[in-house]
Amino acid sequence: MTEQTRPIALFDMQAQQALIRPELDRRIASVLSSGRFINGPEVVELEKRLADFAGCAHAVGVSSGTDALQIAMMAEGIGRGDAVFLPAFTYTATAEVPLVLGATPVFVDVDPETFNIDLADLERRIELVVKEGKLKPRALVGVDLFGLPADWPALRAIAQKHGLFTLDDAAQAFGAALHGQRLGRHADATALSFYPTKTLGCYGDGGALLTDSAERAELYRSLRTHGEGGGRYEVLRTGMNGRLDTLQAAILLCKMDLFEQELKDRAKVASWYGARLTGKVGLQRLSNEAESAWGLYTIRLSGPEQRAKVQEALKAQGIPFGVYYPKPLHHQPAYQGAHAAGLAAAPALAVAESLCHQVMSLPMHPYLTEGEVERVCNAVVAAVS
């Protein structure tokens, strides 16, 4: 097929698979013959590779990004009566985890240009929680939305002032860097997701926790295996079944061979988009300090009417797109009650609410060609002109 007619994918896992298929077959066959489907040597090998890649001391493989968040919060003993601050504009899992543990998510507004947590609003809400005195501020979850690192030095400073545990939800951002340091040590713990469409994805569910703290890493290993101690069948704490399985680790090891190059290619695709879309639509603002992992390429339109026009134009050309996210978390039926209970006098979450009516994500993967990006941009630009 020529470039003009090849269907454009929102995420492309086939092109990547074709490149590593022999290695995948070899690694999978090796696990099948070893029979070590749980805690096989591939898990240990992957953990070492992830820690080296991120430049942090410890990596602990877990069963998903959601479980990574949960294990990190369980290790801190977060639960009833605790306030966990997190952005209102993110994936559901970020808010779900504190609720599962009995804690209360306190939704924070986001910055209109980076789409990441708004620092002034965060401080305001921490102070309100302290003033109302019902909840104890315990943790801050920063999300690196669409692959762009949150302002971690500033978040750490705020957390330190209020004694908060910092958790980096880097599920969309593995490979991103801030001040030349990859995500993995900007917060007390960093949660990764290996859901298939993330920057590093497996063929099922998987995740990892990164940390520089040996004590935390040991707790995470215990918690992912039912809270076991040094010996098997010795239960030290209430844990969960949260392990990364050996087959997924083997698959991820094959993908790690390509990862560095894929990140460069994602950045190249983003630069092609940027060259054609700057000044035509709103774009996520990059700073000099941050290198996005480009998990998603998201544009911001003037409102729902303009977004619908762009969507129609893309549909007419068979170009896929996504809307991340159509609803802020505090408007989700499941979370409205917690939102109301968290802060009696909660200020509006105006930016998060408006972004939900304005954003949409364009095809983004390392195997897009410049011609394909041009086709997408031509359709977008024509629809907004």
Ligand SMILES: *Cc1c(COP(=O)(O)O)cnc(C)c1O
């Ligand atoms: C994908 C994602 C998660 C959850 O990861 P899973 O592996 O699907 O459990 C958590 N937070 C964010 C921001 C995500 O994008």
